[in-house]
Amino acid sequence: MDRTRINDQLRALLSGNKEIKGAVVSTRDGLLLSNVGTGFDADRIAAMISTALGLGYHMLGTADLGELREINFAAEGGILSIYSVGTVAVLAVISKPNSNFGMIQLQARRCAEAVNPEVELAR
Amino acid sequence: MADNVYKIVISGPVGAGKTTFVQALSHERTFSVDENASEDIGKEMTTIAMDYGVLKLGDNRFRLYGTPGQERFDFMWEILSEGAVGLVLLIPAHRPDQFTKARAIYERLFSLFALTTVVGVTHCDVEKAWDIDAIGTFFDFSQDQMLRIDPRESSSCYLLLQNLFSQIKKNQTKN
Numbered sequence: 073m074d075r076t077r078i079n080d081q082l083r084a085l086l087s088g089n090k091e092i093k094g095a096v097v098s099t100r101d102g103l104l105l106s107n108v109g110t111g112f113d114a115d116r117i118a119a120m121i122s123t124a125l126g127l128g129y130h131m132l133g134t135a136d137l138g139e140l141r142e143i144n145f146a147a148e149g150g151i152l153s154i155y156s157v158g159t160v161a162v163l164a165v166i167s168k169p170n171s172n173f174g175m176i177q178l179q180a181r182r183c184a185e186a187v188n189p190e191v192e193l194a195r
Numbered sequence: 196m197a198d199n200v201y202k203i204v205i206s207g208p209v210g211a212g213k214t215t216f217v218q219a220l221s222h223e224r225t226f227s228v229d230e231n232a233s234e235d236i237g238k239e240m241t242t243i244a245m246d247y248g249v250l251k252l253g254d255n256r257f258r259l260y261g262t263p264g265q266e267r268f269d270f271m272w273e274i275l276s277e278g279a280v281g282l283v284l285l286i287p288a289h290r291p292d293q294f295t296k297a298r299a300i301y302e303r304l305f306s307l308f309a310l311t312t313v314v315g316v317t318h319c320d321v322e323k324a325w326d327i328d329a330i331g332t333f334f335d336f337s338q339d340q341m342l343r344i345d346p347r348e349s350s351s352c353y354l355l356l357q358n359l360f361s362q363i364k365k366n367q368t369k370n
Contacts, residue, residue: 101230101241102267119267123244126228130244134226 221248
């Protein structure tokens with residue numbers, strides 16, 4: 073499996089916004105596909121974000137709110153946001169505190185769209 | 196008077212039958228958070244977050260929480276075990292390569308929560324499946340906390356849960 077093109081997209085995301093300090097892409101069942109940035113255990117994050125996305129889908133379905141757009145976990149040290157990559161993968165973006173979060177959301181969604189065909193190819 | 200509610204965790208390694216067990220016992224609507232498995236784990240779907248179901252027996256209500264089996268989801272074992280009073284450990288008799296993983300799950304949960312535990316031995320009808328006595332010796336479990344079960348058949352699952360319930364009651368009167 074060639075994951076360099078997934079990694080290229082993540083690198084572009086980080087270099088395009090200094091407020092983003094890390095990104096992880098995993099399969100829907102929690103296997104790490106690619107990661108950039110330091111300061112976190114990417115394998116653990118990969119498993120956890122697939123759990124969160126799976127629960128998020130069920131939660132929003134149970135609350136009858138429709139399709140999941142994104143999940144945000146906010147803390148003192150920053151925000152971890154989770155996006156669905158098509159129907160095959162999960163993207164997590166870790167950003168610094170007090171960032172321009174609207175911009176980060178926009179760039180992260182674009183990144184998820186750009187990563188989608190690369191994941192399909194890498195399978 | 197409100198029903199007595201017991202939180203029970205169903206755990207064990209991959210392919211032991213945890214999801215099937217929860218679904219077999221639940222009267223009310225269940226849900227399973229699972230996904231297609233990327234790796235060859237001997238089945239198509241794998242639990243990534245949890246299984247949930249509710250079983251009513253008389254005045255008692257059992258909330259059943261099934262854990263993922265794969266090790267990378269080990270953080271869910273602890274999250275789901277918070278506040279539980281009992282553990283159903285499922286061990287696939289035909290997968291001795293999974294026994295050390297089953298032991299790791301058991302030791303982790305027992306050291307954290309000291310849960311009253313019963314053991315369901317599954318897949319006993321498969322060729323090369325270990326004998327329940329041999330599994331008991333391997334894990335150092337007493338035979339009265341073990342039962343051969345088929346998670347697809349709710350009757351054997353009931354028996355195991357009833358065994359767990361009577362042990363929970365016994366431990367409650369002891370304390």
